[in-house]
Amino acid sequence: DAGITQSPRHKVTETGTPVTLRCHQTENHRYMYWYRQDPGHGLRLIHYSYGVKDTDKGEVSDGYSVSRSKTEDFLLTLESATSSQTSVYFCAISESTGANEKLFFGSGTQLSVL
Amino acid sequence: EDQVTQSPEALRLQEGESSSLNCSYTVSGLRGLFWYRQDPGKGPEFLFTLYSAGEEKEKERLKATLTKKESFLHITAPKPEDSATYLCAVQASGGYQKVTFGTGTKLQVIP
Numbered sequence: 461d462a463g464i465t466q467s468p469r470h471k472v473t474e475t476g477t478p479v480t481l482r483c484h485q486t487e488n489h490r491y492m493y494w495y496r497q498d499p500g501h502g503l504r505l506i507h508y509s510y511g512v513k514d515t516d517k518g519e520v521s522d523g524y525s526v527s528r529s530k531t532e533d534f535l536l537t538l539e540s541a542t543s544s545q546t547s548v549y550f551c552a553i554s555e556s557t558g559a560n561e562k563l564f565f566g567s568g569t570q571l572s573v574l
Numbered sequence: 575e576d577q578v579t580q581s582p583e584a585l586r587l588q589e590g591e592s593s594s595l596n597c598s599y600t601v602s603g604l605r606g607l608f609w610y611r612q613d614p615g616k617g618p619e620f621l622f623t624l625y626s627a628g629e630e631k632e633k634e635r636l637k638a639t640l641t642k643k644e645s646f647l648h649i650t651a652p653k654p655e656d657s658a659t660y661l662c663a664v665q666a667s668g669g670y671q672k673v674t675f676g677t678g679t680k681l682q683v684i685p
Contacts, residue, residue: 464617502578502661502675503618550617561606561665563673565617 463487464566466551472572479538481569483551485531491554492534493563494518494526496547503550509534541573576601578676580662586682587652595647595679597662605667607645609638612659612678621660652683 463486505518507526610618624640
């Protein structure tokens with residue numbers, strides 16, 4: 461299994477509170493991604509990183525911010541959580557974007573915003 | 575806009591009963607098509623990458639094929655441990671981060 465750890469695994473929070481999810485990798489992969497998975501939707505990219513302090517937006521980035529201060533850690537922050545952000549969040553990593561674009565996923569964080 | 579449609583949404587098979595899952599896609603230049611397996615409560619696990627029409631890849635009881643409009647995941651003589659949700663995704667040639675996922679086919683194999 462790829463060395464990806466997501467924390468927490470489960471979180472319940474209230475609307476309007478800030479929430480930070482953490483992704484830690486031991487693979488030294490350059491690329492890291494945050495996805496959300498909701499019923500009726502495929503996995504959707506929130507933000508991604510292509511190196512330390514290098515990040516960019518995905519297709520559903522509104523309401524989310526990210527930071528990557530070390531190769532191994534990628535943080536996803538919900539500045540002010542809303543009920544629409546209730547979802548399962550997956551971190552993924554990839555070694556490159558060339559011939560080996562496959563993604564390795566963490567086990568996910570189930571977030572409930574009440 | 576890139577789109578991936580998977581069918582059926584759910585499939586129930588008897589152990590040993592072979593079948594196929596479908597992934598139809600539209601993309602502005604295909605860089606790669608991916609198949610993943612996802613077990614309940616876990617993240618997707620990579621199975622295959624296909625790059626061009628006519629390509630086939632196999633792994634145990636699974637075989638993935640690709641045409642210009644769709645991909646099939648053939649499951650031969652499935653076992654209960656093959657029960658999972660199978661996800662299809664496409665990567666467009668325009669941007670490496672733009673991977674579009676389908677909603678998956680939930681497969682249940684009954685002993």
